[in-house]
Amino acid sequence: MRQERVQHSLLGKSLHWFFVLLFGYGVFKQIENKEQLDDFGLLISEMFFAVAFLLFIMFRFIYMKRRYKTALPSETLKIQLIAAKFVHSSMYFVLTGIAISGLGIGTLYWLDYTDGLLIETIIWVHELLFSTILWLISIHILAAIYHRTQHDFVWSSMVPFFKEKVK
Ligand code: HEM
Ligand code: HEM
Numbered sequence: 001m002r003q004e005r006v007q008h009s010l011l012g013k014s015l016h017w018f019f020v021l022l023f024g025y026g027v028f029k030q031i032e033n034k035e036q037l038d039d040f041g042l043l044i045s046e047m048f049f050a051v052a053f054l055l056f057i058m059f060r061f062i063y064m065k066r067r068y069k070t071a072l073p074s075e076t077l078k079i080q081l082i083a084a085k086f087v088h089s090s091m092y093f094v095l096t097g098i099a100i101s102g103l104g105i106g107t108l109y110w111l112d113y114t115d116g117l118l119i120e121t122i123i124w125v126h127e128l129l130f131s132t133i134l135w136l137i138s139i140h141i142l143a144a145i146y147h148r149t150q151h152d153f154v155w156s157s158m159v160p161f162f163k164e165k166v167k
Helices: 010-028 034-038 040-067 078-110 117-150 154-158
Strands: none
Touching: 010 040, 010 154, 034 040, 034 078, 040 078, 078 117, 117 154
């Protein structure tokens, strides 16, 4: 396989890794049960976080749509290119859904609809989307590790450690 070396831009890499931290923080401070939202300060801070998260994803998506060129080598099978694009696009879609469903829960809580089918359904969707993103991120990381074993420089295009040595 020809070894092209596409490097993502500094901004592209920064957005990618800053988002990993932001997502990690979102998971770390997750709501354990909806009654916690009785604390109005927590409710507001969750809503702010979800809006910031959403704006960040939108900015990143627009930037990547304009500037992103995959580091996958040009010989890559079409099916593999489609799979990579599918996983990347799905990640944006599902992460957006997590933020929007979170905002939905928060708004209902704020309006005092704290119980009932509507809020329980949105919480169910929120949790389902979270399980889905864990699967997508796992596939994404496994794919990155697979590329590292192939020495095709896809890993090094984004990841700042265990880089391939240039021969
Ligand atoms: C984008 C930001 C958000 C992230 C990353 C996030 C993340 C999570 C995670 C990881 C869980 C646990 C899922 C599970 O165990 O299956 C969760 C559950 C939940 N989140 Fe969020 N969330 C976000 C925004 C919000 C917002 C804005 C609200 C409401 C103000 C909210 C309310 C809830 C509730 C009520 C649950 C269910 C708790 C339960 O088990 O009863 N989330 N969220
Ligand atoms: C929260 C976790 C992560 C998310 C949501 C995520 C998401 C993405 C997305 C959407 C892309 C496509 C480019 C873009 O739009 O920025 C991408 C590229 C990439 N990611 Fe991640 N990523 C995560 C974690 C990781 C980790 C932990 C690794 C490696 C250990 C990794 C390795 C890569 C590589 C190598 C690329 C470039 C692929 C290419 O050039 O085609 N990512 N990531």
